[in-house]
Amino acid sequence: MSDIDAHIPVSANLKQTLTPYLxxxxxNHVTLTYAQSLDSRIAAKRDERTTISSEETKRMTHWLRAHHDGxxxxxxxxxxxxxxxxxxSFTDEDYKLQEQSPQPIILDPQFRWEFKATKLACNAAHNGYKAPIVVTKSGYEIDTAKKFKKKGIEDFGGKVLMLDDFSWKSIFDALHNDCGLKSIMVEGGAHVIESMLEVGAFDSLVVTVGPVFLGRAGLEVSPKESVILDKVKWAAAERDSVMCAVQKKE
Amino acid sequence: MSDIDAHIPVSANLKQTLTPYLxxxxxNHVTLTYAQSLDSRIAAKRDERTTISSEETKRMTHWLRAHHDGxxxxxxxxxxxxxxxxxxSFTDEDYKLQEQSPQPIILDPQFRWEFKATKLACNAAHNGYKAPIVVTKSGYEIDTAKKFKKKGIEDFGGKVLMLDDFSWKSIFDALHNDCGLKSIMVEGGAHVIESMLEVGAFDSLVVTVGPVFLGRAGLEVSPKESVILDKVKWAAAERDSVMCAVQKKE
Incomplete structure (x- = not known):
């Protein structure tokens, strides 16, 4: 951890609060993490990226990533x-934390995602980062266009993981056991977060709350039913508040 | 403030954070305050009271109340x-903080509320607390049932305030200037909170976030448009996080 600490300055207070949840x-461990507004929106509009985290909590996210395999x-x-x-790395823009960078995983049941010309493709081709694992539902093996997409990912050392059962348990079991990724951090989006909250498919939860209301048109996170958390700790960052918790076991 | 401090123990950390927002x-000053879940619900169901605050932040609310006139x-x-x-008072159940208790105000444009048999009526009749001010829209003066209701409130020393203009500005102006209530704390519910957020009808905002998801069926608070806050401070309480802020002036 000394390497990580040297290059991503996260306040001692935040680190101390987060450490027991790493x-x-x-x-095997799954961390669910995201940033939301006070009114529980993760974006101002459905198809738009909105920055909610401050510089400090953005750094925290990169620090968290460095503690995970995927x-x-x-x-x-x-x-x-x-x-x-x-x-x-935020202290020295030229220094890349490649060694600590986790394995990127895209959850894509219908295999809609195009690898070509993405930041992930650029990172894999030019910057020495790992090419992604795409997790899809079985049944696309015979589709020519998708076979071609699969090859494009594999050519960069990536992988397409096909699963019959697309439950969270099967997905994480396959990533843990077949791909050797013990610790996995999940960052979103809304559908992924809600569905993981609903079935309790996480070991720890880290939510950054930014002091803003994004309004009714924003992309909301709220599970179908109530979710009770356990071992809750808050850390007040400079501008945001960060909540750490684990799933309440009955 | 020494009297208040003696009877409602709120942690030094919380008091220190809150004090600049009092x-x-x-x-003249308006404080908007409420407790919400992570998914921005103030109740688990539309017509149900849900406790979100912990003991500590409940005490904080009573401490805040004691700093307001209404x-x-x-x-x-x-x-x-x-x-x-x-x-x-939480330290000594028999001791009543009557002197610091603010003037209760019910915002009730159609004058639907029945004073009779409420906790407020009981408090006014037996416990020495102030009877409420009911703020209504003008035009009910001639309704016999409502005249009778009005008399019932006035008999206990309460008041029915009738306004032609029901904007937040008019409401607070009347309470400040006609009723002599300089500082007013607003505690809800969802419609009141959203509409005050939308027009910026507050000087300070205190939101307690409880570490729970209440789920989609809960009573949500989210304004129509985004609201940017200023001078934000968070205090991590034992179980909840408390955000203090003021309205962002352009």
Whole structure:
């Protein structure tokens, strides 16, 4: 961890609060994390990326990423945000935290995502980062266009993981056991977050609340039913508040 | 303030964070305050009272009340919650903070609320608390049932305030200038909060976020458009996080 600490300055207070919620070394662990407004919106509009985190909590996210083997987002987020899904150093822009950068994972049941010309493709081709794993539902093996897409990803060292059962348990089991990714951080979007909250498919939860209302037209996160959390700790950052918790076991 | 501090123990950290957002002595001031879940619900169901605050932040609310001249809720909240709207002492149940208890105000444009048999009526009749001010729209003066209701409130020393213009500005102007209530704390419900956020009808805002998701069926608070806040401070309480802010002036 000394390497991570040296390059991403996160306040001692935040680090101290977050540390008990980090994946235990060598154990399977899923962390669900996202930033929301006071009115529980993760974006101002459905198809728009909105920055809610401040500089400090953005750094915190990169610090969290560096503690995980894999980082997963839903296909909609991959398409709209075109994310890098790597660990960025904020103290020295030229230094890349490649070694700590987790394996990017795109959850894409219908295999809609195009790898070509994305930030992930650019990172894999030119910057030495890992090419993504795309998790799809089985049944697309015979589609020529999709076969071609699959090859494009594999050519860069990436992988297309086809699953019959698309439950969270099967997805994480496959990533843990077949792909060797013990700790996985999930960053969104709304559908992924809600569905993980609904079935309790996470070990720890880290929510950044930004002091803004995004309004009714924003992209909301609210599960179907109530979710009770356990071992809750808040850390007041400079501008945001960060909540850490684990799933309440009955 | 020594009297208040003696009887309602609120942590030094919370008090320190809240103090700059309290009404300045002798100035007109409106504080908007409420407790919400992570998914921005103030109740688990539309017509149900849900406790979101922990003991500590409940005490904080009573401590905040003791710093205001008036406390306002909407008619729907008055009907569903049957609130006492007074300052409760938590250290010594027999000791009543009557002197610091603010003037209860019910915002009730159609004058639907029944004073009779409410906690507010009981408090006024037996416990020495102030009878409420009901703020209504003008035009009900001739309705016999409503005249009777009005008399019932006035008999206990309360008041029915009739306004032609029911904008937030007119309501607070009348309460400040005609009723001598300089500092007013508004506690809800959802419609009142949203509409005050939308027009910026507050000087300071105190939101308690409880670490729970209440789910889609809950009573949501989200203004029509985005609202940017200024001078934001968070205080991590034992279980909840409390955000203080002021309205962002352009």
């Amino acid at each position: 994946p235990p070394k060598g154990e 980082i997963l987002v839903g296909v909609q987020t991959a398409i709209i945000d075109n994310p890098g899904l790597h660990c960025k | 009404p300045p002595k002798g100035e 406390i306002l809720v909407g008619v729907q909240t008055a009907i569903i919650d049957n609130p006492g709207l007074h300052c409760k």
